Each structure stands twice: as structure tokens, then as C-alpha cells.
Amino acid sequence: MEGVNQLKNKKYAADIDSIKGAHTRISPFIHKTPVLSSTSLNSISGKQLFFKCECFQKGGAFKIRGASNAIFSLEDDQAAKGVVTHSSGNHAAAISLAAKLRGIPAYVVIPKNAPACKVENVRRYGGQVIWSEATMQSRESTATAVQQRTGANLIHPFNDKRGGLISGVTLAAKSINPSIRVLAAEPMGADDAARSKLSGRLITLSDTNTIADGLRASLGDLTWPVVRDLVDDIVVLDENEIIKAMRLCYEILKLAVEPSGAIGLAAILSDQCKQKPYWKDMRKIAIVLSGGNVDLGVLWESLK
């Protein structure tokens, strides 16, 4: 197991000790979210499924974990200048909330195509919104300008050793038990991780197109090595598979998740996954549902 030996060499941006330290640091600020199960979905999938409900997390997504870890890791004099990030949604809200908890300003660069409900969350938590174009280049240059103007600390939305879902889950799971298989799920219209894994080098996409707006960001140089070496497989889903899984979350689990939050279930229910050589060996599967921030305006209009 090459990956596990690499784990011992501590060549990654985090390890089980830094993850445990992060948990201690952030536990006053986060919820311990419940794990739910469903007889109906077990029956549909033929597996025993466990849903980690990060849609119930503060801010409606797992993002508060990394955001509060980063913000409460800052020294007081650093922290006083505030934090800046660029994000289309859940990370932006989480940074705003964590900064509010620490009592420091949050400058949040948001691309114009961000969902309205996520922008509202940023404002509710007291973040200062600065608009950018939808491209990663515009997001980054706008954030840099804010950073230069204010002296705020950049908390990167997807390439920071203090946060990150698939890399953090993978490092923790493989450290606890190397035989735990870790699958990532990705939308076809933002499949940089699958492309990177296939080609063996970090590929970023200049343009993404998916209903799963929380998954538009790319891997970075801190998270890519974990995905390259330790994530066992990446399942790529089309938009219909994501929407179908989202619908099952509402209709069977009774959970209001966003498209990005349903993609793990989509992976497990996909034909693609059932054809994998490891499928038959999987019995118990934990699925992270993150997050639950979605504009349901159409629904409320229809009920008026």
C-alpha cells in the first residue's frame, strides 16, 4: 500500500495529528451533526448507507470546519486585520460566520453567478461582499487587491492545509484504517479531479458548468497529492444523476440538500459505480451530505 506508507512520511498538507488538533480548536464553534440512515435507500442501493448530515452544520455546509480552523489558528495581531476569501457560496458564508465569532472583519469576493441564497448567508453573518466576474482569474485578482488594501489574511477557498473535504476525510480515514475505501464524486461539468487523476498531473479547468455550484472549484497543489495517492476512485456524474439523487434526499430522507450535497448519493446509485470491481466488496458506506443551501424560489412561487 504505497499510499499508506506515504501517509507515514507526512508528505501531505495535513495528518491525523493536525486534524485532531483542528477538531479540538473548532469544536466550540461547530455542530456535531447527526448520522441518519434509511431502510428505503438501503433497499434501493443494496448497501448499508450512513448519511453524515453536514447540511445541518452551521452555515448549512461542512465549510465552517475549515473556516473556523483557519480563523482561530491566526495570531491575535494577524487576525485583527481580518480575513479575505473568494468563493461562490458556502465557504464565503462560513468565513463570514467564523470571522464574526472571532470578532474580526471578513471581506468576501463573490463571483456574479453565485446563488442568491448563499450571498444572503454571507450578509446575514456580517461578511462584506465584493463582486467579481465568474472566472477564477477575476476572483483571485479581486481578492489580491482587497488583501493589499486591507492587510487581511487570505483564507483560500479550496487550497489550504487547514480545510478541505475530500483530502481531509481521506487523510483521516486512511490513518484510522487504511482498508477504508475512499471514493470522490464529481460533476461531469467540473471534473478536474477525475481528469487530473487520469493524467497523473494536476489539471485545472478554466470553465465549469454544473448545477452543483458548490463543486465548481478546482483541486490545488495542497489537496491534489492526497487525491492522487490516496483517493481510491473518482465517480463522475451527469446532471440528471445529481438531480435524481437530490430528489431522493428530499423524498426519502426528508432533507433539503443542494445539488452538491447529493452527489455522494448519486455516485453510489450510479450504474458506473455498480460496474466497478470494488462494488461487491462494499457493504457499509458513509456518505457526506454537504451542503443544504439551495434557491427553491420556483417552489415557493408555485405555492403562492
Place this chain on the structure above:
Amino acid sequence: MEGVNQLKNKKYAADIDSIKGAHTRISPFIHKTPVLSSTSLNSISGKQLFFKCECFQKGGAFKIRGASNAIFSLEDDQAAKGVVTHSSGNHAAAISLAAKLRGIPAYVVIPKNAPACKVENVRRYGGQVIWSEATMQSRESTATAVQQRTGANLIHPFNDKRGGLISGVTLAAKSINPSIRVLAAEPMGADDAARSKLSGRLITLSDTNTIADGLRASLGDLTWPVVRDLVDDIVVLDENEIIKAMRLCYEILKLAVEPSGAIGLAAILSDQCKQKPYWKDMRKIAIVLSGGNVDLGVLWESLK
């Protein structure tokens, strides 16, 4: 406290002993549903709110409690002939599921205006659907005909000492602590309980009109005395208040509830409730969210 003295006289259809007996009987068949809370909704309401998530219950509503209690109370020879009920939704599905668990047939009379997703639940659990007109008269006469043909046991949808939400909750709460205030919530278009309470006699409505399809049924002679004597107040909500509360369940609690499931929250957030003399005395409020079965077809169409 006249009500509490009456409790001791055991003049109602159930008491704390029969409720405890029911819990023992049904506990193998039901979920212990979680109680969730939300800092945001506490802040909006100014109270400490506790949400009992019966939307997560088997069948997506509290109804499986009364249904399994009734069905597992039957003697074997009675039970063998099956059960019959009439219901526009959650009770119908619960009876189907409980009958399936006992291995007996369920004949379910469903009015033509029942939501499609609830009819699907009945079929998924193996209930035999018999259609009726939307009126209570048609529902009852159709059920009587089935009963005569099959010898099945009628499990009444809303007037049975073995089930019933507001009457059961009230009898249990007042027995445990008479100072617990119990509020009922009702849609304006199906406000038979509020009218009955006001006039002091059981009033049933021939016609109801509300988005809260789970609340269209009336009180019966078994539940009315409990509401009359022991329920402290009934808050009547208009359709907009119900939809607004439903929206908060999705956006803040991340729970997919049906309109009927959101009406308790609607009551607590209503201007009407804030003007009640008891409002200032209420600090901790438990709200039952039941159920979670709603057709979201408009939403899925819009995402295609």
C-alpha cells in the same frame, strides 16, 4: 385546574398508562426520531425551540405510531381479515406499512384529491387502493362497503383511541406535568377544532380548503373532549403563514416537510400568537414536525 382533575377521572379515550402501553407495543416498529434546534430560528422567534422530527418517522409522518398500535392490538383471528381505512395520505401509508409488518392485508380508501406522493407511499407499502370522492361521506361509505365485503377491521383515520396527535400529546404532556401549555395549530380553511372550541360543541366541516392536506380531517367524538378540556389554545393560520413556515423549514432547518408539518412553526411565528396573554410566559417550545410527504414536482421540472 379543571382539566387535570378530569384527567384523573380517566374520562378520555386514552390515559398515560394506555399511552405507555402503546409505546411498548410499537417501539419495535418505529424510529426514535431526533429533536433538532436552530440558533437562527431561536433568534427569529425569541424563544428556545425544539423540533421533534416526525418527518423522519417511518412513512414520513407520526401516523405509523397510531397505525401500528391499532394493528398490533388486534387479536390474531381479527387481524387475519385485514384492516380498512380511509385517508388522504399519511394515515393511509402508515396503515399499509403496519399491516405489511404484521403480514395482513390493508384496504385503503383514498379520496381523489390526495397528493400523488402519498398514494405512491400506500402502494410502495403494499396497501390496496380503493378510490372515493373527496367528501367525508364518500370516504366513509366506501370504507363501510369494503369492510362489509372483506370483514376487515376499520382503523379510523382520526377518531380512534389508539392514535391521534393533538389528543395523545395533550394527554401525555398534562399527565407528566400539568403546567405544560399545549397549543394546537390549524389552517383557516379547515378550522373545525377552533370553531368547536369557540362554540363549546363538536363542529365538523363538510368542506375544507387548505394546502395543508394532512389537516383536512375533523375532530371526532373521542378526540374532541381532550381538545375541549385540555388543549390550552388553538392558533389558526392562513395559507401564507403556513407556506412561509414551510420555507423556513427548508431554508434554515434543511428539512423537507409538507405544509401540514410546518404549521406548528407557523403558529409560533404568527403575529396572532405574539399577542396572546401567555406568549411572554413561554420560553421553551417543542414543535412536532409531521410529516414530510409533499409533491415537489414543480421543483424537479424546473431543474431538468
